[in-house]
Amino acid sequence: MQDVVCCLWSRAGFDRAAQGLLGAGRRLADSTGGKLRAVVLGPADDALARSAAAVADLVVIADHPLLDQYHPETYLTTLTALAKQSQPQAVLLGNDTYSQELAPRLAHRLGGSSAGDAVGIAAAGDRLRVTRGVYGGKATAVIALARSPGVVWVRARAMAPAEPGARAPGEVQKAQLDLQADQRVKVVSRHVEAKEGVRLEEARLIVAGGRGLGGPEPFQQLQALAQVMGAQMAASRAACDAGWVPPSWQVGQTGKKVSPELYLAIAISGASQHIMGIADSKVICAINRDPDAPIFKHCRFGLVEDYQKVVGPLRDKLSHPT
Amino acid sequence: MHIVVCIKQILDPEIPARDFRVDSARREAERGSANLVANIFCENALETALQFREAHGGKITAVSCGPEGAEDVLRKALALKADDAVLIVNDAAGNPDPLFVARTLAAGIRKLGPFDVVMVGREAGDWGAGQTGGLLAEELGLPCVSFADSLEPGAAAGTVQVKRQTDSGWELLESTTPLVVTITNHEKNVPRIPKTRDVMQSYRKPLTRWSLAELDIDPATANAYYEVAELFIPRKETQCEFISGDTLEAKIDAFASRVTEVMRSL
Numbered sequence: 001m002q003d004v005v006c007c008l009w010s011r012a013g014f015d016r017a018a019q020g021l022l023g024a025g026r027r028l029a030d031s032t033g034g035k036l037r038a039v040v041l042g043p044a045d046d047a048l049a050r051s052a053a054a055v056a057d058l059v060v061i062a063d064h065p066l067l068d069q070y071h072p073e074t075y076l077t078t079l080t081a082l083a084k085q086s087q088p089q090a091v092l093l094g095n096d097t098y099s100q101e102l103a104p105r106l107a108h109r110l111g112g113s114s115a116g117d118a119v120g121i122a123a124a125g126d127r128l129r130v131t132r133g134v135y136g137g138k139a140t141a142v143i144a145l146a147r148s149p150g151v152v153w154v155r156a157r158a159m160a161p162a163e164p165g166a167r168a169p170g171e172v173q174k175a176q177l178d179l180q181a182d183q184r185v186k187v188v189s190r191h192v193e194a195k196e197g198v199r200l201e202e203a204r205l206i207v208a209g210g211r212g213l214g215g216p217e218p219f220q221q222l223q224a225l226a227q228v229m230g231a232q233m234a235a236s237r238a239a240c241d242a243g244w245v246p247p248s249w250q251v252g253q254t255g256k257k258v259s260p261e262l263y264l265a266i267a268i269s270g271a272s273q274h275i276m277g278i279a280d281s282k283v284i285c286a287i288n289r290d291p292d293a294p295i296f297k298h299c300r301f302g303l304v305e306d307y308q309k310v311v312g313p314l315r316d317k318l319s320h321p322t
Numbered sequence: 323m324h325i326v327v328c329i330k331q332i333l334d335p336e337i338p339a340r341d342f343r344v345d346s347a348r349r350e351a352e353r354g355s356a357n358l359v360a361n362i363f364c365e366n367a368l369e370t371a372l373q374f375r376e377a378h379g380g381k382i383t384a385v386s387c388g389p390e391g392a393e394d395v396l397r398k399a400l401a402l403k404a405d406d407a408v409l410i411v412n413d414a415a416g417n418p419d420p421l422f423v424a425r426t427l428a429a430g431i432r433k434l435g436p437f438d439v440v441m442v443g444r445e446a447g448d449w450g451a452g453q454t455g456g457l458l459a460e461e462l463g464l465p466c467v468s469f470a471d472s473l474e475p476g477a478a479a480g481t482v483q484v485k486r487q488t489d490s491g492w493e494l495l496e497s498t499t500p501l502v503v504t505i506t507n508h509e510k511n512v513p514r515i516p517k518t519r520d521v522m523q524s525y526r527k528p529l530t531r532w533s534l535a536e537l538d539i540d541p542a543t544a545n546a547y548y549e550v551a552e553l554f555i556p557r558k559e560t561q562c563e564f565i566s567g568d569t570l571e572a573k574i575d576a577f578a579s580r581v582t583e584v585m586r587s588l
Contacts, residue, residue, distance in 0.1 A: 072465070072466065072467065072468075072495075073465055096489050097468070097469055097487070097488045097489050098488075100452060100468070100469075101456065101466070101468035101469070102456075103456070104420070104452070104453040104455075104456030104457050104460075105456040105457070105459060105460050105466065107457075108421075108456070108457055108460035108461075109460065113421075113547045113548045114453060114456075115451065115453075115548060116451065116452055116453075117450070117452075129551060132450075133450070134448070134449050134450055134553070135333075135335065135342065135344075135351055135447075135448055135449075135450075136335045136447060136450070138339050138342045138555065139342070139344050139351065139553055139554065139555050139556075140552075140553075140554055140555070140556045141349075141449075141550050141551075141552065141553045142550070142551045142552035142553075143548050143549070143550060143551065144548060144549050144550075144551040145547075145548045146545065146546055146547055146548050146549060147546070147547065147548075182465075183498075184465045184497055184498045184501075185465045185467070185495055185496070185497045185498075185501075186495065186496045186497070187493060187494075187495055188483065188493075188494040188495060188496050189493065189494045190488075190491070190493050190494075191491045191492050191493065191494075192490045192491040193490065193491040193492075199489075199490070201489075204588060205585065205588075229581070229585065237507065240507070240509070241507055241508070241509055241512055242509060243509030243510075247471075247487050247492075247506075247507075247508055247509075248487070248489070248490060248491055253450060254363075254444065254445065254506065254507070256489070261584060261587075261588055262581065262584045262585065264581070271336070272339050273335065273447075283584050284560075285577075285580065285581065287577075291564070294338070294339065296562045296564075297558070297560065297562065298558070298560055298562075299560065299562040300560065300562070300563065301562065301563040301564075301565060301577070301580050302562050302563070302564055302565065303564075303565045303573060303574075303577045304564060305570065305573065309570060310570075310574055310577070313571070313574045314574055314577065314578055314581075317574060317575065317578035318578055318581065318582065
């Protein structure tokens with residue numbers, strides 16, 4: 001079987017990640033002549049089902065009280081059961097925390113192989129080959145998965161959505177589920193860090209600060225700049241590890257992968273691990289006093305200056321554009 | 323509480339890109355002048371375990387699977403006062419196979435006897451696969467909580483509360499023990515530095531060595547999960563235009579108009 005299964009969470013809606021994930025799934029299925037099945041976990045409204053059915057040949061809605069919110073063990077059991085129904089060649093997930101957590105375990109349960117952070121997936125016979133960054137983004141590897149199915153989480157937002165075609169909408173089914181509550185793991189509480197505006201991954205403009213800021217206070221200056229630009233705030237790992245800003249601001253290999261139209265990096269040296277998180281940005285620019293900072297190698301334009309002399313006047317300038 | 327912390331030795335990921343080379347034929351990074359270090363997320367894991375032990379008591383065993391030289395990361399763990407250290411010697415160098423590593427670690431952990439929590443780094447700074455924790459949980463038949471940054475005893479006996487990071491914030495999960503936890507970085511688990519004296523003394527502490535044969539692991543079963551088919555350094559050519567100007571103000575003006583230009587095109 002050459003079929004492809006894409007795993008979606010209904011609570012995320014049909015966001016850019018879901019569109020990219022289904023786009024990747026559609027192209028993979030078309031390349032092998034297989035069918036694309038979208039499985040949606042959680043309570044899905046008609047709009048989501050319709051959007052998914054416009055791309056997939058079959059949409060399976062797994063709605064059940066135990067799937068209302070993410071639970072690692074219950075979601076894993078459900079995905080295992082749903083994937084086994086069609087014996088797919090590929091099971092694709094997005095790059096959210098939950099998908100990353102589930103992928104290797106799901107592969108193990110299906111007797112397959114997993115790889116993550118895919119920027120490319122291709123079928124070679126009945127096995128998958130996954131292209132991904134390694135060594136903190138310094139190198140690229142093509143990983144040949146030795147078992148089937150290949151369970152791959154992809155850099156979903158960087159993947160193109162499916163082309164609108166003349167395809168008839170896929171069928172929408174409700175999954176028949178016999179689920180037991182997991183006795184071992186309990187989700188005690190969920191906390192969303194207050195952050196205004198759109199999610200970092202969806203942001204079109206980002207202002208980010210790094211180690212060179214030297215403390216939490218300068219982030220307030222950056223925030224004032226971001227505000228006049230209508231930009232979201234982000235930070236390098238060094239700034240998050242120092243506790244200057246919350247971990248959810250972290251961009252990079254192990255933080256968020258962002259793809260804004262403009263990424264303004266201030267006092268960020270640009271280690272390859274950070275670049276891995278911003279490589280899909282359309283325009284990268286930087287302010288750094290070190291002309292040899294690696295960040296400039298990735299910039300469209302840059303300013304070699306001490307940020308302290310620049311950020312205030314730049315904010316004034318941008319709030320009254322000429 | 324017995325916490326097992328798995329530690330991987332890797333090529334120093336802080337090596338600058340200009341000094342980094344790969345051997346495309348062997349599909350491995352070249353060692354060059356780079357140091358071998360403990361993976362940072364494994365060090366975050368050890369730090370999390372040490373803080374748990376300081377607050378609630380217990381025992382920490384550090385385990386590594388790797389070549390003889392991986393002893394170094396275990397000596398460092400002993401210098402930081404891990405109670406025991408076990409090296410599972412695997413001399414077959416080169417390409418990674420996460421399932422083989424997970425099976426080997428699982429066999430070693432079972433041989434240790436009863437344990438409550440297994441901690442691993444969320445991913446390694448070399449191949450960055452992020453597979454070991456999940457596969458290890460499946461091999462051991464245990465639940466798994468990923469991207470955790472701290473651990474507390476749970477309300478009921480035989481449980482722990484795990485705080486873990488999500489895309490939008492964090493979650494608190496409670497799990498029965500034993501379980502597998504993958505650890506990510508947080509301002510509270512930045513690894514401590516061992517004292518020189520403790521580093522010296524760590525070399526006098528016992529360190530257990532197990533061979534793959536002792537764990538009934540056949541090295542021929544490696545690479546059954548996946549193989550690295552290609553490894554190369556991508557070519558990138560972005561020419562940075564450095565903003566120039568006679569005065570600071572002129573430079574800021576020029577920079578601002580470049581930013582405005584991009585924003586207007588949206």
